[in-house]
Amino acid sequence: MKRYLALLLVVILFAVSCTPAGTAEDHIGGADPEAPKVKLGLVTDTGGIDDKSFNQGTWEGLVAYKVGAKLEEENVKFLQSTSDADYIPNLTTLAEEGMDLVVAPGFLFEDAIKQFSTDFPEQKILFIDAAVDAPNVMNAVFAEHEGSYLVGVAAALKAQEAGKNKVGFIGGADFELIQKFEAGFEQGVKAIAPEMEIVIQYATAFDKPEEGQTLASKMYDDGVYVIYHAAGGTGNGAIKEAKDRRENEEDVWIIGVDKDQYEDGIYSGGDVESAILTSMIKRVDLAAYRAAQAVADGTFEGGTVEYKIKDEGVGIPAENPNLTDEWVNTINEYKDKIAGGEITVDPVPSRVK
Amino acid sequence: MKERHYSHLTISLIAIGLSFIIASVVMLLTGINPLNFFIAIIRTMTGINLRTMDFNPRLIGEFIQISMPMVLSGLAVGFAFRTGLFNIGAEGQVIMGSLGAIVIGILLDLPGLIHLPLAIIVAGIFGGIWASVPGILKAKFGIHEVVITIMLNYTAMYLSAWALKLLPGSDNQKTINLPASALLRSDFLRSITNNSRLHWGFLIVIAALVIYWFVIEKTVFGYELRSVGFNRHASEFAGMKVSSRIIYSMVISGVFAGLAGAMLSLGTFDYGRVLYSFENYGFNGIAVALLGGNTALGILLAGLLYGALQSSQAMMQAQGIPLEIAVIVSGLIILFVAMQHGIRMFLDHRSAKRREAAHVTRAD
Numbered sequence: 144m145k146r147y148l149a150l151l152l153v154v155i156l157f158a159v160s161c162t163p164a165g166t167a168e169d170h171i172g173g174a175d176p177e178a179p180k181v182k183l184g185l186v187t188d189t190g191g192i193d194d195k196s197f198n199q200g201t202w203e204g205l206v207a208y209k210v211g212a213k214l215e216e217e218n219v220k221f222l223q224s225t226s227d228a229d230y231i232p233n234l235t236t237l238a239e240e241g242m243d244l245v246v247a248p249g250f251l252f253e254d255a256i257k258q259f260s261t262d263f264p265e266q267k268i269l270f271i272d273a274a275v276d277a278p279n280v281m282n283a284v285f286a287e288h289e290g291s292y293l294v295g296v297a298a299a300l301k302a303q304e305a306g307k308n309k310v311g312f313i314g315g316a317d318f319e320l321i322q323k324f325e326a327g328f329e330q331g332v333k334a335i336a337p338e339m340e341i342v343i344q345y346a347t348a349f350d351k352p353e354e355g356q357t358l359a360s361k362m363y364d365d366g367v368y369v370i371y372h373a374a375g376g377t378g379n380g381a382i383k384e385a386k387d388r389r390e391n392e393e394d395v396w397i398i399g400v401d402k403d404q405y406e407d408g409i410y411s412g413g414d415v416e417s418a419i420l421t422s423m424i425k426r427v428d429l430a431a432y433r434a435a436q437a438v439a440d441g442t443f444e445g446g447t448v449e450y451k452i453k454d455e456g457v458g459i460p461a462e463n464p465n466l467t468d469e470w471v472n473t474i475n476e477y478k479d480k481i482a483g484g485e486i487t488v489d490p491v492p493s494r495v496k
Numbered sequence: 497m498k499e500r501h502y503s504h505l506t507i508s509l510i511a512i513g514l515s516f517i518i519a520s521v522v523m524l525l526t527g528i529n530p531l532n533f534f535i536a537i538i539r540t541m542t543g544i545n546l547r548t549m550d551f552n553p554r555l556i557g558e559f560i561q562i563s564m565p566m567v568l569s570g571l572a573v574g575f576a577f578r579t580g581l582f583n584i585g586a587e588g589q590v591i592m593g594s595l596g597a598i599v600i601g602i603l604l605d606l607p608g609l610i611h612l613p614l615a616i617i618v619a620g621i622f623g624g625i626w627a628s629v630p631g632i633l634k635a636k637f638g639i640h641e642v643v644i645t646i647m648l649n650y651t652a653m654y655l656s657a658w659a660l661k662l663l664p665g666s667d668n669q670k671t672i673n674l675p676a677s678a679l680l681r682s683d684f685l686r687s688i689t690n691n692s693r694l695h696w697g698f699l700i701v702i703a704a705l706v707i708y709w710f711v712i713e714k715t716v717f718g719y720e721l722r723s724v725g726f727n728r729h730a731s732e733f734a735g736m737k738v739s740s741r742i743i744y745s746m747v748i749s750g751v752f753a754g755l756a757g758a759m760l761s762l763g764t765f766d767y768g769r770v771l772y773s774f775e776n777y778g779f780n781g782i783a784v785a786l787l788g789g790n791t792a793l794g795i796l797l798a799g800l801l802y803g804a805l806q807s808s809q810a811m812m813q814a815q816g817i818p819l820e821i822a823v824i825v826s827g828l829i830i831l832f833v834a835m836q837h838g839i840r841m842f843l844d845h846r847s848a849k850r851r852e853a854a855h856v857t858r859a860d
Contacts, residue, residue, distance in 0.1 A: 222813040225823075226775050228764050229810065231693065232558050236810040239552065251669075254767070262691050318668045347657075347772040 180214055181244060181439045184237035185221040186230065188249045190350060192221055196375045196401040197427045201248040201271060204431030212439065230255035238263045244438045246431055248272065250320055256280060267443050269434040271427055272320065274447045281437070282447040283430035287320070288327035288490040289481050290423045290457030291371070293474050294398045295331020297421050297459070298369040299339055300470045301396060307368035311342040313358050313381055315349040315374035324373035324400070324423070326492040334477065342367055343494060346377045355380030363388060363395050369420060371398040379407065385418040386410040396420040396465070401427070403460040421463045426456050453482035502843050504789040507836050511787075512801070515828035522824060523817070532815040540808035555811075557685070557692025561764065563803025564697050565590070568756035569781025570799045571708050572749045574790040578712055579745035580725035585630060585645025586753040587778025588652030589623040593754025594761040595656040596622030598671060598768035601678035601761075602663050608677035615678045616700065616758045623754020624747045626652060631746025635739035641746070653774065660768045671768035680763040695763035700755055708752070709792035721745050753778060787833045801829075
């Protein structure tokens with residue numbers, strides 16, 4: 144017994160002495176002294192870094208910038224939060240570590256950002272999905288209703304082809320931001336098929352896949368053909384339900400959100416590869432990338448930037464294996480009309496008015 | 497020869513040490529320098545960065561702030577434990593206490609000298625009432641408290657979410673901000689700790705620790721509670737009112753948990769949050785009470801350890817240690833604490849063997 148303990152101790156000590164003791168914090172890296180090497184930090188909400196949604200998307204934007212600008216690995220980092228009590232300490236830690244830009248994705252950060260931006264008035268902050276009015280906060284908001292309009296069009300076209308008359312929407316929680324998704328989807332469906340029935344359901348939170356699966360299951364049982372989910376992790380349960388049903392040769396579809404979720408919908412044994420009809424993409428990565436660039440260029444300023452359909456800030460993926468070319472053309476027509484101002488999408492659903 | 501006695505402190509320290517060793521191995525296997533882990537913990541607890549010798553009082557403030565609800569929920573679980581009751585419902589009682597504080601904070605408009613104490617007292621009462629349900633059911637009908645308390649956790653979560661949304665000005669996520677008169681927050685404490693969220697709640701925690709120690713160790717009532725915990729039937733035979741002791745024990749346990757809820761809603765945050773998932777303050781309380789051996793001092797130390805692990809997560813991640821490692825270490829500590837009996841047996845077995853060996857040599 145003692146021998147093993149001693150061996151263990153030796154292994155540990157050896158490894159401890161071998162690993163480099165920390166990272167040089169004052170390291171000025173990079174080959175090109177002309178381009179300022181910025182330090183970028185991200186704080187995730189409780190969904191975690193691999194939420195297949197905006198935490199992950201934002202991080203991918205920062206990573207893309209890191210690769211492009213050849214930043215040091217340790218100068219781009221993320222801190223994950225386990226509860227909303229962690230938001231302020233996590234943000235503060237990044238500020239104290241000397242990050243040039245601190246990114247917080249998600250409206251849940253609103254109160255934390257208000258506090259944080261006054262505690263650190265010099266800290267450049269990117270806040271995604273909501274707006275805090277402070278000179279050091281750049282807010283990135285998205286026209287989700289415009290993007291959702293397009294997937295509404297897709298859902299209606301698909302349902303018409305199958306001779307179905309029911310589509311559905313699952314929201315993560317019932318409040319203004321998610322209602323924008325609902326509103327756009329509703330108007331998009333109605334644009335193609337004014338008579339089509341739209342079933343609306345809201346979950347209680349964004350991190351409850353089991354709830355998403357139950358809601359989706361009920362909807363499909365009621366004859367809903369395509370579901371559009373705007374529910375983050377909760378929506379992953381709905382995707383699972385769609386996959387399970389397709390594996391059992393039931394013809395149902397689901398539409399992804401935030402990122403291209405095609406890969407999450409891949410299942411085996413069907414005539415198509417994935418249960419994801421298409422996805423409503425929200426380019427949080429673009430917002431993160433541009434903010435990082437602005438900090439490096441010295442052009443960063445506070446205020447709100449809205450990413451719309453005409454800025455490619457929202458939309459559908461470039462590749463849509465489950466949509467016909469004809470449908471994609473129709474969708475693109477609507478896209479151009481929205482971008483050109485010919486169609487104005489209302490961010491408030493009819494249910495709420 | 498006298499049986500060598502290993503104190504609870506020794507066993508707990510061995511448990512913590514073992515869990516740290518295993519955690520180090522896990523870190524080495526995943527290519528992380530364990531030294532960073534320990535530096536992060538020390539930095540969190542003392543505010544001192546061993547690498548640069550910088551001192552940041554904010555870290556101490558945050559560390560204490562995060563530990564406060566842990567200690568209180570540890571006291572809640574520990575108090576029930578001493579009477580032989582397993583209060584898994586601390587989570588729900590924390591939620592109810594938090595709700596009570598919010599309701600008073602938002603609905604009443606009073607001067608600070610009355611408003612804040614009233615909000616805290618009502619938080620305690622809400623927690624106590626919530627815990628009295630399993631207490632009464634246990635005492636009167638013999639229904640096991642574990643089942644009832646688990647179910648009541650969910651009831652509390654949804655009841656609180658529903659009630660908070662009913663308060664004037666609430667949306668689906670949170671209530672309006674509480675008036676300053678109801679808050680534990682202090683600009684003074686904030687300013688001396690470099691803008692941490694440290695608040696006056698630590699005075700309540702200290703008072704709760706003293707009361708816990710005094711009631712359990714120094715009063716007849718506490719003696720009776722412990723006696724019921726050791727042997728319910730013998731206590732009944734000796735003339736104690738066992739059922740009323742069970743109810744009182746649960747209620748007091750709930751009051752401690754309710755106070756933990758007040759720490760969260762009046763100190764850490766300044767608004768009520770509509771939550772549909774548990775935050776684990778109550779469940780962590782179970783581990784804190786177990787680790788602390790259900791004594792006031794032990795629970796304080798265990799709560800601080802848990803608070804340190806929790807609040808060092810930011811620092812660890814900034815050092816490149818994933819969040820998962822911090823969570824693994826917390827899990828390992830619980831695991832080893834649960835194995836306390838095993839550790840004790842192993843130590844006893846070893847010292848018995850030594851004695852035997854000593855006997856043999858002497859006989860020779």
